[in-house]
Amino acid sequence: MSAPRTVYDASGLPTVIFGKRSLLWWGTLGFMVIEGFTLLLMAASYFYLRTNEFDWPPGRTPNPDLLIPTINTVLLVLVMVPMWFAGKAAKRMDRMAVARALLIATAMTIPVNVLRWYELLALNARWDAHAYASAAWGVVVLHSTLILVDVFETGTLGLMFLLGKARRKHYPDAADAADYQFFLSGVWVPLYFIVYWMPRLL
Template structure:
């Protein structure tokens, strides 16, 4: 059998970003799955609330301070995150390195702030159905902050090596920034559920 070239792809880049990257599609699929999980958690919360004669069940409403501070920091973190994504598109290695260090510090700060949120719920996870669902929602979102923090720290380390200045790494930084925006956006309805619905 004789082989013949059909198409010369030698000049194509070895990796792509955005929709040209399989990692981007994987990140989007992951966000879809996780978003569905958050939606189910909210549905369970509302279902339990509809069954309870009084909500919260045998507990005071959560203290607003811890959740409000975390939410403010989370929303503000979108600014450096968007800058990192833009610098990665422009392949500005020095700026990307600084931006990833800032985002790593923001993630660590948010994990520390989240540690104050669990006591602020003023209910234990095993007290009743209300306690279980609010701890579950907070725990799910904490897992997402932690997941992105680990990814950001790994990317930060990689960007300070000889492998940092490559199209593939810049694409990874953009995907990481996309996922962080997802973590921020999904927190807003969860925040309303935990802190404001009990006050209605």
Template sequence: MRQRVVADLSGLPISGERHSSPSWWGTLAFMLIEGTGFALAIGIYLYLAALAPAWPPVMPPDLAAGTGVTLVLLASLLPNALLSRWTDAQDLRRVRLGLLVMLGFGLVPLLLRILEFGALNLRWDDGAHGSIIWFLLGLHTAHLLSDLVETAVLAALMFTRHADNPRRFGDVRDEVVYWYFVVATWLPIYGCIYWAPRL
């Protein structure tokens, strides 16, 4: 007769802090995979620029909308840092407020991005240059949009009766880290699209 070993795990916590949490590792792995995608796309941009007899082949994009997105993203770092602090303190009222503020900071760049696509001075099918520029912007736009949806879901959850527990605060902490990633990935793209052609 086979013997079964059974352990009572009911005493284990439902969530862990930072690196002891599976969702933290999942977020880290996602950022590494997506960061590799961004690096490859920027590498393609630089490769095409190195091969072209003249780069860019059209007038560089207008700076206003792209710079507006950059300034909004940089300004969002302060409320994101505050949200991180409030999450560590498990201050539910302030975390709710911080998530609502970050919803605004997630929405504004998307609205500016609409203007930004119009200010590129080229279409997505204008050769390799147009394709890679639109791909870079589209890739980052997808991350802005997915982060906005995730922030909205977390904000909604934090206004339910299930909000005040360590697991939910851990989810918000992961979201804070991911927003830093979204901002950090935009800066080299902004440099490639807007400033490299002007150097």
């Protein structure tokens, strides 16, 4: 005679979960750790190369301009506002509020990507001019690839919610997108000071 089986009723478990109980949340955290470490390595190389130069920027290279990079940094930080609302609305499962917040964030991030080209020009040196230029360009370009991909991801997710194509499982995606955007904006602030202000201080 076989032993009796233990049967559990899982019908009461939630079908949508947020935060640490979600596998996608851990995946997003993993992306942030990997990308954050890569950006840290780029910043470390910037300071390492500085130790081999008497002047920084070297030679007659002028210091980076501040106007466009500062404006763009402020814009990128402000994108956190609609993304915060998107995260809150996702947990309420308010479809139109999520769509509105994601699309506003996308509309704000598009000019950030455009102004990134002018941020590179504000470095006042070609990427291959010397070690300083290569390190500074490397930091800015690497972060730029992240926000470029993010604007497509956020925009696509926003359109899905707007058009009613999103399912219940996509609400945690919106909340995780908000967390990821906080990372993108937050990590740029120290990088902005390193690239555009540190040459004036080192």
